[in-house]
Each structure stands twice: as structure tokens, then as C-alpha cells.
Amino acid sequence: MTVLGVDPGITHLGLGVVREEGKTFHFLHAEVVKTRADEPAPARVGRLYERLEETARRYGVEAIAVEEQFFYRQNELAFKVGWAMGAVFLVAHGLGVPVFGYGPMQVKRALVGHGHADKESVARMVARFLSLKEAPREDHATDALAIALTHLFHARLGPKPL
Amino acid sequence: MTVLGVDPGITHLGLGVVREEGKTFHFLHAEVVKTRADEPAPARVGRLYERLEETARRYGVEAIAVEEQFFYRQNELAFKVGWAMGAVFLVAHGLGVPVFGYGPMQVKRALVGHGHADKESVARMVARFLSLKEAPREDHATDALAIALTHLFHARLGPKPL
Numbered sequence: 001m002t003v004l005g006v007d008p009g010i011t012h013l014g015l016g017v018v019r020e021e022g023k024t025f026h027f028l029h030a031e032v033v034k035t036r037a038d039e040p041a042p043a044r045v046g047r048l049y050e051r052l053e054e055t056a057r058r059y060g061v062e063a064i065a066v067e068e069q070f071f072y073r074q075n076e077l078a079f080k081v082g083w084a085m086g087a088v089f090l091v092a093h094g095l096g097v098p099v100f101g102y103g104p105m106q107v108k109r110a111l112v113g114h115g116h117a118d119k120e121s122v123a124r125m126v127a128r129f130l131s132l133k134e135a136p137r138e139d140h141a142t143d144a145l146a147i148a149l150t151h152l153f154h155a156r157l158g159p160k161p162l
Numbered sequence: 163m164t165v166l167g168v169d170p171g172i173t174h175l176g177l178g179v180v181r182e183e184g185k186t187f188h189f190l191h192a193e194v195v196k197t198r199a200d201e202p203a204p205a206r207v208g209r210l211y212e213r214l215e216e217t218a219r220r221y222g223v224e225a226i227a228v229e230e231q232f233f234y235r236q237n238e239l240a241f242k243v244g245w246a247m248g249a250v251f252l253v254a255h256g257l258g259v260p261v262f263g264y265g266p267m268q269v270k271r272a273l274v275g276h277g278h279a280d281k282e283s284v285a286r287m288v289a290r291f292l293s294l295k296e297a298p299r300e301d302h303a304t305d306a307l308a309i310a311l312t313h314l315f316h317a318r319l320g321p322k323p324l
């Protein structure tokens with residue numbers, strides 16, 4: 001099973017692809033797609049869509065897992081993360097792939113064992129599960145891999161897609 | 163100039179197409195696209211995308227105008243309106259068409275002359291500008307036409323696209 005993890009955002013969108021084979025997890029890809037506030041919004045969302053779509057297609061992704069924040073400090077932030085989510089859902093729709101959402105606490109619990117783990121502990125566990133020397137340098141890429149792993153840990157429990 | 167007005171939302175998305183020729187405004191189309199909360203999110207956003215895209219293409223739309231709320235009662239609402247905005251931006255990106263945003267006060271001011279007009283006054287002016295007996299029955303369709311008209315009233319001022 002191959003999963004695309006997404007840490008959604010409009011200025012930074014983290015992508016991470018993990019494949020589970022038997023009992024091992026393979027790191028396939030991680031990147032952070034960046035857009036600038038001075039670019040037209042259609043071009044920004046367009047680039048997110050294109051990178052998501054190309055990545056999902058290239059690795060034959062069977063599920064997409066996204067980090068869902070339930071509280072945003074600002075409405076405007078929630079709104080703009082929503083733009084990125086629109087792109088995620090349209091890629092999923094086009095490829096016929098389900099999307100699953102996990103909150104930050106669920107991610108920490110799945111990787112470290114408790115919901116209040118710090119970023120460093122999560123990054124260490126991402127590296128360990130994927131047999132990497134260290135987690136990617138960019139936080140949002142590590143976050144995306146953590147979300148993909150979270151879905152793989154939950155997949156047998158039959159989570160409900162968004 | 164042909165404009166697609168959009169009242170964005172995930173359960174109800176209003177679409178309205180208006181063409182300006184010389185000094186007259188022609189009503190071309192209005193509809194409300196509906197999705198249900200029990201449908202998978204990718205299918206919901208997919209349907210919005212498809213209706214937006216088909217409508218923009220059919221009428222040779224040259225600009226898209228959306229109503230922008232700046233305050234939402236809830237983060238979750240802002241987030242989900244964001245999903246619909248993602249679809250709007252991707253349609254615009256695909257067709258190479260700019261997107262313009264107008265707040266509710268700007269729409270009321272453009273149509274009625276002041277920012278605190280009630281819904282009925284806005285609907286009456288939509289019908290009048292478009293030479294319709296009455297505005298569409300569905301509020302979100304009327305809102306979408308009002309937004310399209312607002313853009314036509316502002317277009318000569320060279321508004322900045324999103």
C-alpha cells in the first residue's frame with residue numbers, strides 16, 4: 001500500500017510518499033511545494049494541484065492522508081488552508097483515491113505513543129520507521145511523512161475517509 | 163465582457179453569468195450547485211469544479227468574481243468555503259481567467275448605493291439591471307449575479323485580481 005501524506009498549506013505544502021511492503025515501510029519521496037503571496041491565487045493553487053497530481057500518479061498512490069487542524073488562530077488561515085485542501089480533493093477525485101484526515105495529536109500518538117510529543121521526537125521516529133539517517137530538513141516534509149505513516153498505522157482499523 | 167459570479171460554499175455554491183454589451187447587461191445563467199455532507203469530500207469538490215468549469219467554458223467567461231467574507235463565525239466554515247475557493251482558482255487557472263474578490267458591503271454598495279442594504283433591495287436591483295421580472299428564487303443564485311454585476315461596475319477601475 002502506497003500513501004501520499006500531505007501537510008496542507010498555501011505558502012508551504014508538505015508532500016511525503018511512503019510504501020508499506022510486508023512489515024517494512026519504504027521512503028519514496030518528500031518535498032515542500034512553496035508559493036508566494038505576491039503570485040496570483042489561481043497560479044498558487046494550480047502549482048499545488050500539479051505537484052500533488054504528478055506525485056500521486058508517479059508513485060501509484062492508493063490513499064491520501066492529510067493533517068487536519070481543528071483550531072486555527074485566524075479565520076483567514078483556515079480559509080487559505082482550505083484552498084490547498086480543494087486541490088487535494090480534486091486530485092483525489094481525478095484519481096479515484098480516498099482522502100483520510102488525522103489531527104496533530106493522532107499523528108503524535110501514532111508515531112511516538114503519546115499526543116504531546118515534541119517535533120524532534122516525531123522527526124526521530126519518522127527517520128526510524130523509514131530507515132533514514134535523519135528526517136528531511138524541512139519540517140513540512142517530515143510532517144507529511146509522519147501523516148502518511150499515521151495512515152498506514154490506522155489503515156487496518158478501517159478509518160472513514162473524508 | 164462576460165463575467166461568472168460565484169457565491170462560494172460547499173453545501174451551496176451560487177453561479178451567475180452576466181454579459182455586458184454596450185450599456186446593457188444580459189442575464190445568461192444562474193444556478194445553485196448543491197452537495198451533501200454525507201458525500202465524500204472529493205466528490206463534493208469535484209462536482210463544484212465540474213459545474214464551474216462547464217459554465218465558464220460554455221459562456222466564454224473572461225473573468226470570475228467571488229464574494230469574499232472576511233469574518234466567519236467558525237473556523238470550520240472558513241475552511242470549507244476555502245475548499246470551494248480551491249475549485250474556483252483551479253478552474254480559473256485552467257482557463258487562464260483572472261479572479262476578483264468583493265466583500266458583501268462592496269456588493270451592496272455597487273448595487274443599491276449603500277453598504278447596509280437588505281437582501282430584498284439587492285435582489286430587486288439584480289432583477290432591474292438584468293431586465294428580469296424577478297430575481298432567481300434561490301438566494302445564492304441572486305448573490306452570484308449580484309457579484310458578477312459588482313465586478314462589471316468595478317471593471318473599469320482596474321481592480322487587482324486575487
Ligand SMILES: [Mg+2]
Pocket residue numbers: 007014139140143
Ligand atoms: Mg508542518
